[in-house]
Amino acid sequence: MPYPKGHKIKVRNKIVESAAQAFRTNGIQDVSVPFIMKGAGLTHGGFYSHFNNKEQLVAEACRYAISDTIALLQKVADEENHPPPIHTVIDYYLSPYHRDNTEMGCILPALSGEISRSSEEVRQVYTHELERMIAFISNLAEIDASKGSALFSTMVGSLTLARSVNDPELSATLLSSGKQYAKELVKTLT
Template sequence: MPYPKGHKIKVRGKIVESAARAFRTNGIQEVSVPFIMKGAGLTHGGFYSHFDNKEQLVAEACEYAISDTIALLQNVADQEEQNPKINKVIDYYLSPYHRDQTEMSCIFPALSSEISRSSEEVRQVFTHELERMINFISNLAEIDMSSGRALFSTMVGSLVLARSVSDPELSDSFLSAGRQQAKEMVKRKDM
């Protein structure tokens, strides 16, 4: 009996979503194709009917994860009635909740160091998605792209350091300092 129309696209989407979750939590190198397929509720034998290789999946998972993160952050911003709405996004991004929910959080803090050793295809997709995220942040903060790069770098760096240390108080202090500095960067544009 043939599968219903759209079945292959739906299955591919489940694989990409599973990969994005796994990569966010464990990185690229630590995640196997069988692990990803199991996370999608599938056997690993069907992987190659959807993807040429793991690199292709990494690229698609990056695109998916950034779209997911931008949608989430837009939703956070839409809940803020005061301007600048970016402050609500900064508070969320640099919160203990976002720090601790790695499987659903932003992919940039999780994968940036690994991407530098990935294929050119993956690096191009990652670069494009990074520029898309910076554009989103810049527009929300109403700042130029250069300032947006600095702002997002501060946010990502603060989150990376907060996740890296074993001392909970130190971790929280990185989040707090990052929030303060990020908001100061936004405030300076009005001066």
């Protein structure tokens, strides 16, 4: 009996979601195809009927994860009643919750260290997705892309460092300082 219409797309989407979650948490190199397929509830034998290689999956996972993050940040911005919405996004992005829940967090800080050693295809997709995120932040803050790059770099750097240290107080300070500086930066840039 053939699979129902759309089955292959649903399975592919499950694999991409599993990969995005795994890459957000563990990076690219420490995640195997069998691990991703197991996370999707599938056997690894079916991987190559959906993707040519792991690099193609990394690229798709980056696209998916950025779309997911932008949708989440837009929802956060829309739920708050106090202006400006960029402050709400900064508060969320540099929160202990976002720091601690890497599996659903922004993929950009999670992969930044590895991307420079990835294929040109992956680097191209990562670059495009970073530009999309900067455009989102810039539009939300009502600033140009150059200023949005500075703002988002501050946010990513603060989050990356807060996730990297093993001292909870230092991590909290990095988040708090990053929030304060990012909000001050918004004021000076607008």
